Amino acid sequence: MRRLLSRIGFYIVALWASVTINFLLPRLMPGDPAQAFLAGMQGKSVTPQLLASLRAQFGVTNAPLWQQYFAYLNQLLHGDLGVSNTNYPETVSQILATSIPWTVGLLGVSVIIAFVIGTLLGILVAWRRGSWLDSLLPPVMTFISAIPYLWMALALVYFLGFILHMFPIGGGFDDMLDIDWTSMDFISSVVTHAILPAFTIVLGSISGWILVMRNSMVTTLSEDYVLMAQAKGLPTRRVVLSYAARNAILPSITSFSISLGAIVGGALLTELVFNYPGIGYALITAIGHQDYSLIEGCFLVIAVTVLAANLIADVVYTLLDPRVRQERS
């Protein structure tokens, strides 16, 4: 318990630091969001009134930095992330709220699929170590995952999307349909649009899971208690899963929770290649348009989820591994 509390304390400090950096960075740059907005008004007469109006709408003030800082913290506590300059008057929270579900849906499902399949395959090849499967699968998967993701994704889009017309080539759903989660047409278009990007993510990450699990299993399998379990005549499945896999899975759990945290950060490349309307795509467009409040909002959400995922990993670790609990108490 004490360990958990100290971990939580650490996370609070880390969160504060990331919020503060997030606050300071854009303000250290010359210019303000109102001036950034003028990028779209080149050649139009800009009056002081327009600039004042923009500054008021974007919440730009001349108050001292510390006052702005506390105002910012106060806004954050109330869940107010400010207004997006390029999508004005939409707020950052609205944009994040519409883009995060796409990312979480796509990446959540594909990361879980990759983890489950990868880990099971890892267990399998470790148990049958030395078999044809063990000598074939890991190298093949390593080869596939060594292909740069961007190249692999583009190649798949090209062959499966353009040439074979098996999948749509981009977007989160069919543009001609209205967003309506009760309509089967819409839901099926969402699913068909998600298959290819999900497949590229699974393909790109599965070998990692296989290898981590396999290597960790191989070490565990040579332990005496596994031999003992086999000697006792326990069923193979029980030996594999409860004796070996349970002990071998710890490293995978860590990386799994970290990848869950990274989900919200979006697979930038995936969303870029597939024009997928998630947070990564929002971040890329925000950077392209110098939409600082949206960039800040994206970073904040990413920082918070990464920290939360690490925290969860810590908790799960404590639950799964008695050694962690005993060492500290």
Add this chain to the structure above:
Amino acid sequence: MSFGTYEKSAEHKHRPGKMLGTTLVSVLAIVMLVLSACGGGGGSTPGQSSNKKVTITYVPSPKGDNVSNYNPFSPNAGTGTQGFLYETLLFINRYTGVKNPWLASSFNQSSDLKTITFKIRDGVKWNDGQPLTSDDVLFTFNLMKTNTGMDTNGLWTRFIQDVAAPDATTFTVTLKQPSSVAIWWIGGGTYIVPKHAWQSVSDPVKFANDQKPVGSGPYLLDKNTPQLVTYKKNPGFWQASSVHVDQIRVPAIKDNSSAVLMLANGQLDWLGVAWDPKLDASYTQKDPEHLHHWFTPSNAVMFYMNTKKYPFNILEVRQAISLAIDRDDIYKKAAVFAQPASPTSILPSQKSQIASQYADSKFTVDTAKSESLLQKAGFTKGSDGIYADKSGKKISFNMIAVSGWDDWVGSTKLISTYLKKIGIDAKINTVGDFTPYINALQTGSFDAGISWTNPGPTPYFQFSDLLDGRKTAPLGQVATVNWERWDDPATNKLLQQYETSNDTAVQKAAIDGLQKIMVEQVPAIPLNYNVTWDEYTTTHVTGWPDEKNPYDYAAPTNTPDNEYIILQLKAA
């Protein structure tokens, strides 16, 4: 003046170089390959279906998802809000300068120039069937008075004393001081909204107005999604017989390169993206009969110098710099669409207003004269070839440029080499993006740099934003215009002379005088003219402005000109 050889419109959101770099070419190459692979798969064009509905697809400038914002006062109003939904009292043509009656059937300015009276057109109805009266106009102007955030043109700060609607068809504006130019913003730049739909809005500044917006314009908002906005014909429009385009589609396009691809595929009818002559092969030459572009000069580009800083406070230095710049060379090497400017900086569309003594004048390079001017101003050439003043201070400065704005970065580099030749050490200072650049210009923390001007229906507007000492600010404070911080009593007087008279002879004398100041005092150095980006198809409709029929700039980003142009279109 060969057609199609100009560069960049400053009205455009994305600067050309930024989008049209190597990325575009490589992406094009990839996707062209891919498109050719999918063969006949991707050619379906909306509007070619068997029914006779005329549909055009319109994207002023690709910027990602459509915003759900139909508030005509918002600086970020969605495409079509200004023009298709909401209209102005007058339509003042930027190209011809003509003031066309619009929601007002006529207007009259008193001889002391202090009162403008508009007659509101009879029979104009809002799209919910209610009549448009002077009460709506009065409401609109008062709305801007009470919500200063909506008065982005500063009407109530700069011009308006009072407004009144003595009867249902009359609207009068009393001005603070005589002004012949306020009509441009009051009549031509204020979008009238209905009182009955807006009076109960609690915060009209942030009002998104995306639920069945009630406007007077030719179109109704039909479909409103981030991916696609469509407008359909407003049957009750006061010029319904001039509307030949039944539907306008505004798809969300992520960036210029995607837009150019869709354009080449015939999926867009009106677009304004920065062009690269290399793209002609995949566009105009593909179907010369239907795919067109018209790039016409619309913005005088200047080499700005901070006249409040040494050495730009010295006239001879400014003159020497101007004489050293080889504008033809820049045109050839860096800014391929931008023709060299007239020394008066007056736009080609307004060339009838060039003073007679400058009618044929052109910039010429004269480095010998440059150097003699510097010597005359007391500078002597040091052993390193750089001129320095008596105290030994060298003529050395930084020129700001935005990384990725290839034409201006290239031009700045060339200017650096020209200035080297006359003994001036000018270094290029490239900043990462737009914000630090505009911040430096506005606060006066720059030495020199290339930027645009703000044109209007007459040369006055460009000169006013460029030269008016009343519009600038001390170093360190924000000047939204007049970045070079030119503050000269004679200039201000000429601008005032123009503003306070409606007499064409008096106004012409003022414009002539301002040209003389541009040429002799060199407050800023004219370089070249950027063009309006305008790519269009005649597949579905004809009647677009072009070099044979230049009835307006065809910039799809100009409002309410977009409405005016759409009303000139006929089914092909």
